[in-house]
Amino acid sequence: MKEIIKAIEKAAKRIKKAIEFSDTGYSEHTNKTGDVQLKLDIASDLIIEEEFKKVASIKTIISEEKEEATLLHESGRYIVGYDPLDGSSLIDVNLSVGSIFGIYEQGINGSDLLGAIYIVYGPRTEMVVALEGVTLYRLDESGEFIKVKDIKLNQKGKINATGATQKGWAAYHKKLVDAIFADGYRLRYSGGMVPDLHQILLKGGGLFSYPSTSDAPKGKLRLVFEVFPFAFVFEKAGGRAIDGKKNLLSLQPQHPHDTSPCFFGSNEEIGRVLDEYARE
Numbered sequence: 001m002k003e004i005i006k007a008i009e010k011a012a013k014r015i016k017k018a019i020e021f022s023d024t025g026y027s028e029h030t031n032k033t034g035d036v037q038l039k040l041d042i043a044s045d046l047i048i049e050e051e052f053k054k055v056a057s058i059k060t061i062i063s064e065e066k067e068e069a070t071l072l073h074e075s076g077r078y079i080v081g082y083d084p085l086d087g088s089s090l091i092d093v094n095l096s097v098g099s100i101f102g103i104y105e106q107g108i109n110g111s112d113l114l115g116a117i118y119i120v121y122g123p124r125t126e127m128v129v130a131l132e133g134v135t136l137y138r139l140d141e142s143g144e145f146i147k148v149k150d151i152k153l154n155q156k157g158k159i160n161a162t163g164a165t166q167k168g169w170a171a172y173h174k175k176l177v178d179a180i181f182a183d184g185y186r187l188r189y190s191g192g193m194v195p196d197l198h199q200i201l202l203k204g205g206g207l208f209s210y211p212s213t214s215d216a217p218k219g220k221l222r223l224v225f226e227v228f229p230f231a232f233v234f235e236k237a238g239g240r241a242i243d244g245k246k247n248l249l250s251l252q253p254q255h256p257h258d259t260s261p262c263f264f265g266s267n268e269e270i271g272r273v274l275d276e277y278a279r280e
């Protein structure tokens with residue numbers, strides 16, 4: 001596990017440089033989800049693969065940018081699922097983006113996850129590692145990730161991060177969101193899952209929702225690369241992560257690119273989601 005984290009640190013430093021100085025235009029390729037890939041999506045994917053190839057304990061890698069899993073080391077133990085550059089469409093407006101990693105063993109169900117790591121490329125570059133607990137690291141002047149603090153969510157927060165187009169929301173979802181705002185919560189939503197969830201984690205709590213919509217009943221965010229890793233982080237930080245009814249980490253994808261509606265937050269807000277969704 002340690003060498004995987006080291007490889008992620010190396011990849012993160014290279015991706016940070018690529019974001020700052022290389023071409024931010026579109027490529028001529030489309031990924032599995034149908035998104036036209038940015039040159040930076042492809043470059044980040046290549047950087048991570050290069051670093052992971054050097055780690056003998058990694059058996060297989062599965063990237064959001066690739067259709068199929070890639071076998072790296074037959075005798076390896078871990079499967080790493082990752083989104084190399086989440087929120088990359090925000091780069092042209094210079095907002096924060098991230099890389100997300102889930103470290104699995106045996107399979108790619110939520111229950112196979114052993115650890116989750118994400119990087120935020122913002123005004124500063126930060127790394128959050130969730131194993132038994134959740135720890136925040138920051139890249140310092142010497143080029144090393146230094147521990148800043150452990151992250152623990154409060155029982156209740158103040159942020160309401162509401163994803164997906166309102167036009168496609170179910171009436172019960174709108175009712176839930178309106179009720180939370182009516183209680184004084186503030187809207188915070190950049191459209192980048194990494195910075196949006198990072199904000200909730202560091203400001204003590206709140207709710208991030210990406211529900212089922214009329215045009216995408218299974219939501220948008222991918223289980224293996226995005227949803228499971230963040231569900232793991234939130235649970236280890238003392239919060240919860242659900243699909244509206246069930247814990248996200250109890251889900252079993254049929255395909256590595258499967259998506260799910262998802263809600264991440266502190267206990268009180270997740271309790272409100274469960275109450276409202278039980279009545280739907």
Ligand code: AHM
Nearest residue numbers: 035086087088163164191192193194
């Ligand atoms: P991406 O992996 O193609 O970058 O898309 C994922 C992003 C998440 O970072 C974010 O939470 C979500 O898409 C935002 O979607 P929307 O604009 O529909 O709210």
Ligand code: MG
Nearest residue numbers: 083086087226
């Ligand atoms: Mg993504």
